[in-house]
Amino acid sequence: xxxxxxxxxxxxxxxxxxxxxxxxxxxxxxxxxxxxxxxxxxxxxxxxxxxxxxxxxxxxxxxxxxxxxxxxxxxxxxxxxxxxxxxxxxxxxxxxxxxxxxxxxxxxxxxxxxxxxxxxxxxxxxxxxxxxxxxxxxxxxxxxxxxxxxxxxxxxxxxxxxxxxxxxxxxxxxxxxxxxxxxxxxxxxxxxxxxxxxxxxxxxxxxxxxxxxxxxxxxxxxxxxxxxxxxxxxxxxxxxxxxxxxxxxxxxxxxxxxxxxxxxxxxxxxxxxxxxxxxxxxxxxxxxxxxx
Numbered sequence: 568x569x570x571x572x573x574x575x576x577x578x579x580x581x582x583x584x585x586x587x588x589x590x591x592x593x594x595x596x597x598x599x600x601x602x603x604x605x606x607x608x609x610x611x612x613x614x615x616x617x618x619x620x621x622x623x624x625x626x627x628x629x630x631x632x633x634x635x636x637x638x639x640x641x642x643x644x645x646x647x648x649x650x651x652x653x654x655x656x657x658x659x660x661x662x663x664x665x666x667x668x669x670x671x672x673x674x675x676x677x678x679x680x681x682x683x684x685x686x687x688x689x690x691x692x693x694x695x696x697x698x699x700x701x702x703x704x705x706x707x708x709x710x711x712x713x714x715x716x717x718x719x720x721x722x723x724x725x726x727x728x729x730x731x732x733x734x735x736x737x738x739x740x741x742x743x744x745x746x747x748x749x750x751x752x753x754x755x756x757x758x759x760x761x762x763x764x765x766x767x768x769x770x771x772x773x774x775x776x777x778x779x780x781x782x783x784x785x786x787x788x789x790x791x792x793x794x795x796x797x798x799x800x801x802x803x804x805x806x807x808x809x810x811x812x813x814x815x816x817x818x819x820x821x822x823x824x825x826x827x828x829x830x831x832x833x834x835x836x837x838x839x840x841x842x843x844x845x846x847x848x849x850x851x852x853x854x855x856x857x858x859x
């Protein structure tokens with residue numbers, strides 16, 4: 568589970584509902600910094616069990632580079648509503664249509680960034696219609712299904728959700744956390760992160776987690792399809808990743824003829840592990856895409 572440094576929107580950003588043709592979605596929306604020329608708009612799509620808050624560390628540095636940034640909770644994810652038990656509502660094609668509607672609501676072609684599961688949903692959206700997008704960045708998001716070890720973890724979660732409440736699953740996950748994370752790690756920051764993380768977990772709809780978890784375990788390789796789309800691509804990851812091996816991401820970037828960034832010292836969430844380096848890599852890529 569991703570752990571945002573804070574659930575409070577950063578200075579200048581605001582949390583609100585983005586009204587779209589497919590319903591309202593909770594977003595954190597940060598404008599371009601005062602006195603900086605606007606260069607573009609960015610839409611961030613979070614990963615499995617994540618949320619819009621995962622991108623909080625990126626808003627301020629990207630605002631200073633001239634980019635408005637909008638991070639969204641997907642359907643049934645944290646503060647965006649969705650059906651409690653209807654798994655069909657969370658089919659990948661449905662979530663991809665949601666991303667298209669979010670881009671349309673922003674009123675301008677956007678640079679699309681998808682993290683992990685969000686990358687595969689973003690890919691599906693681009694394959695449906697690339698017109699609303701100026702570029703696509705896949706962050707720690709691989710070409711097909713997740714690694715075998717991660718599939719086992721997702722299956723365990725899906726099995727638990729079939730027989731336990733969200734609150735019961737949360738307590739079970741906390742009992743399984745390594746001591747270094749439960750006793751002294753990122754969760755104890757003075758901001759009561761544990762309570763925030765629990766609140767986010769309880770905001771997720773079980774059907775969403777079950778359906779998207781299944782998607783992660785069966786996703787086909789669609790890189791060849793994506794390579795035929797006339798957009799600039801960027802593959803960004805940490806230097807270590809146990810969800811998709813970094814060498815697999817290297818190969819995907821070659822197949823896409825994509826710009827490739829490896830953020831040293833980061834793992835599966837470069838946005839929170841090394842936010843300044845990640846923000847700089849994003850903006851450098853978008854600046855080049857805008858110039859083209």
